Amino acid sequence: MSASAAATNRSHGSFGASVRWLLRKLGGGIFVLWAVATAIFFGIRMIPGDPAEAILGGPGSQASPEALAAARAQYGLDLPLHVQYFGQLWRLATGNMGTSYSLKIPxxxxxxxxxxxxxxxxxxxxxxxxxxxxxxxxxxxxxxxxxxxxxxxxxxxxxxxxxxxxxxxxxxxxxxxxxxxxxxxxxxxxxxxxxxxxxxxxxxxxxxxxxxxxxxxxxxxxxxxxxxxxxxxxxxxxxxxxxxxxxxxxxxxxxxxxxxxxxxxxxxxxxxxxxxxxxxxxxxxxxxxxxxxxxxxxxxxxxxxxxxxxxxxxxxxxxxxxxxx
The missing domain is CATH 1.10.3720.10 (MetI-like)
Incomplete structure (x- = not known):
């Protein structure tokens, strides 16, 4: 094998190794983000309390049952848990992080x-x-x-x-x-x-x-x-x-x-x-x-x-x- 051919093979090998490294990092990063989103989704729902109350200003807001039901329907909190989970993953994947409950801004x-x-x-x-x-x-x-x-x-x-x-x-x-x-x-x-x-x-x-x-x-x-x-x-x-x-x-x-x-x-x-x-x-x-x-x-x-x-x-x-x- 000539020296030029050997150099070309080394260049191709180095490029392939760089691509594989980049793909591993990208895959690992996506997994970390998915794991964090999943842990947050289920972890925060284990905290006692109703998220709809947070939307309406907290427990001290004394919101009526009708207002709580409307808030749940508006934010999809009345849907089955797995539907909420996959819906949130889709929104996050498309760059939509939603609106802050407390600050009322994106x-x-x-x-x-x-x-x-x-x-x-x-x-x-x-x-x-x-x-x-x-x-x-x-x-x-x-x-x-x-x-x-x-x-x-x-x-x-x-x-x-x-x-x-x-x-x-x-x-x-x-x-x-x-x-x-x-x-x-x-x-x-x-x-x-x-x-x-x-x-x-x-x-x-x-x-x-x-x-x-x-x-x-x-x-x-x-x-x-x-x-x-x-x-x-x-x-x-x-x-x-x-x-x-x-x-x-x-x-x-x-x-x-x-x-x-x-x-x-x-x-x-x-x-x-x-x-x-x-x-x-x-x-x-x-x-x-x-x-x-x-x-x-x-x-x-x-x-x-x-x-x-x-x-x-x-x-x-x-x-x-x-x-x-």
């Missing part, structure tokens, strides 16, 4: 308004968590036994701190005692500081533990010894080799990190009175706003699927030893 409009706020919070928290984790990993590997013990202790403590406790402490220290930052989120950069730190610190502790182990392993590896033998300084080994390998587990965990940030946003946005998906999801669950709960959950699941795919691609770009998609 769910897509609610999401369009709330997504930027939560996205800014999550992205800033993820970047800060990455920066803090890398600093802890570098300090623990360059500062000797005492530095390693100190960094390890900080990682364990920060990873174990619950969001609601951390938020309360930050408010008491930086808002009540020092008066440096507002206790509630505002439309200014200062209003973002405490919510971002509250979300980032526990995640940084977890990422730092994983990155530190990988960095220590990279520092003892054969390629690090070879680089030192060629006259590379310790700083050069760290910047050119160890940091890249330490970033791999963090990249691989980016999808999980996003899910952690979105779940933490439910608490953080409620404590700091910040509008966003997390706070709206909590309110929607308590009022049995089925369309809004479904929309927020599906958007979160779709974000998780996309981030997982992007992190998979980034991991392969950072480490060429990982097989291409």
């Amino acid at each position: 769910v897509t409009d609610v999401l369009r308004e709330l997504v930027p706020s939560t996205l800014i919070l999550a992205v800033l928290a993820l970047l800060l968590a990455w920066a803090m984790a890398l600093v802890l990993a570098v300090l623990s590997t360059r500062s000797g036994g005492l530095g390693t013990a100190l960094a390890s202790g900080l990682e364990i403590v920060s990873a174990a701190v619950p969001h609601f406790w951390l938020a309360s402490v930050l408010i008491m220290v930086f808002s009540t005692a020092l008066g440096w930052l507002p206790p509630v989120s505002t439309n200014t950069p200062a209003g973002l500081v405490l919510p971002v730190i509250t979300l980032a610190l526990p995640l940084a502790g977890f990422l730092g533990q994983v990155m530190r182990d990988t960095m220590e392993e990279a520092q003892r590896s054969a390629f690090a010894l070879s680089a030192r033998a060629r006259g590379e300084s310790e700083t050069g080994v760290l910047l050119r080799h160890s940091l890249r390998h330490a970033a791999l587990p963090g990249i691989a965990l980016s999808g999980w990190a996003l899910g952690s940030l979105l779940s933490g946003a439910v608490v953080v946005e409620s404590i700091f009175a910040r509008p966003g998906l997390g706070r709206s999801l909590l309110s929607a669950v308590t009022t049995r706003d089925i369309p809004l709960v479904t929309g927020v959950a599906l958007l979160s699941a779709a974000s998780y699927v996309v981030i997982m795919a992007l992190s998979d691609i980034a991991e392969r770009l950072v480490d060429p030893r990982i097989s291409a998609p």
Whole structure:
């Protein structure tokens, strides 16, 4: 076989592998969205209460039986459960998320308004968590036994701190005692500081533990010894080799990190009175706003699927030893 023919076969094989990888990701993403929609549909109907009451303003609305019956008929709540289920799946597949029971506006409009706020919070928290984790990993590997013990202790403590406790402490220290930052989120950069730190610190502790182990392993590896033998300084080994390998587990965990940030946003946005998906999801669950709960959950699941795919691609770009998609 000629060299050109071999190169053509490799190109075709690489293209076929990329297509198969893309189809697996697409199929997995569709399954995740279906599973989330199914869990939400049946789970929220297990909550005691009548969804028709939520449509009419909640139990305190004192709606008449005729009004409740009309609401059930209008939203299809009087249909058999399996008919409601497949009807909802069809509407979601065609991009129709329905109208929020409590807000009386389309769910897509609610999401369009709330997504930027939560996205800014999550992205800033993820970047800060990455920066803090890398600093802890570098300090623990360059500062000797005492530095390693100190960094390890900080990682364990920060990873174990619950969001609601951390938020309360930050408010008491930086808002009540020092008066440096507002206790509630505002439309200014200062209003973002405490919510971002509250979300980032526990995640940084977890990422730092994983990155530190990988960095220590990279520092003892054969390629690090070879680089030192060629006259590379310790700083050069760290910047050119160890940091890249330490970033791999963090990249691989980016999808999980996003899910952690979105779940933490439910608490953080409620404590700091910040509008966003997390706070709206909590309110929607308590009022049995089925369309809004479904929309927020599906958007979160779709974000998780996309981030997982992007992190998979980034991991392969950072480490060429990982097989291409």
